[in-house]
Amino acid sequence: MTVLESYPPTNNNTTPTRSKFLSDEHRPERTRRFRGVSYVFPIDAAKEAVPVIDLADRLCGPGGLRRAGKEWAGRCPLPDHEDRSPSFTANPERNVWFCHGCLRGGDVVTLAQLAWNYAQRDSHIAAADLLHEFGHVIPQRPAAYFRKQERQKPIRDAIEETKKNIVRRRLFRHLILPLIDAIEDDEERSRELDRAWTDFQRLAS
Numbered sequence: 001m002t003v004l005e006s007y008p009p010t011n012n013n014t015t016p017t018r019s020k021f022l023s024d025e026h027r028p029e030r031t032r033r034f035r036g037v038s039y040v041f042p043i044d045a046a047k048e049a050v051p052v053i054d055l056a057d058r059l060c061g062p063g064g065l066r067r068a069g070k071e072w073a074g075r076c077p078l079p080d081h082e083d084r085s086p087s088f089t090a091n092p093e094r095n096v097w098f099c100h101g102c103l104r105g106g107d108v109v110t111l112a113q114l115a116w117n118y119a120q121r122d123s124h125i126a127a128a129d130l131l132h133e134f135g136h137v138i139p140q141r142p143a144a145y146f147r148k149q150e151r152q153k154p155i156r157d158a159i160e161e162t163k164k165n166i167v168r169r170r171l172f173r174h175l176i177l178p179l180i181d182a183i184e185d186d187e188e189r190s191r192e193l194d195r196a197w198t199d200f201q202r203l204a205s
Helices: 018-022 037-049 052-060 108-115 120-133 143-181 186-204
Strands: 066-068 071-074 088-091 096-099 104-106
Touching (some): 037 120, 052 071, 052 088, 052 108, 104 108
Antiparallel strands (some): 066 071, 088 096
16 A cells, blocks of 8 residues: 555624713624633723723824813724714723714723724734733733643644644655656556655654
């Protein structure tokens, strides 16, 4: 049996309003969290460490916000909203923001995510950048994360090895086999096939 014969088988929403974000009865919806401990910790830390008014003030620039009662108002700092009249408000007491022009709002992480063009799935990265921007320490992953990575390492290694084997076989089939098939003598072709596969594995490893 040749080496090739011994191959393993290739196995309905409503539009948000100002009251939803700025009333006592309606707090901002919590940012959707995706799986993974590294997603949770930066978001929670950023919400606790960075007031929304501080980020809003930095995004709007010097003099960009003016007091309006208990809130601060200015032009929306989000890059995809050309705000010609002040429609952006930030409420320091409730630590939330809302734009009456583009009808978006939320907490400080949501503001960072939208202002810096992060996808919602990358909110944890926006939160880490937010902490870094304001001089706060980014939380480290807990010991349980590293234990989980160690437990999963054999599975990841097996997957990577399987991917390499698939690529190796496909390259051999398309690059080397046509040369071997040109050999007319059956015994010589069989010997050359075994030698070529051994050499190819060594080169492709």
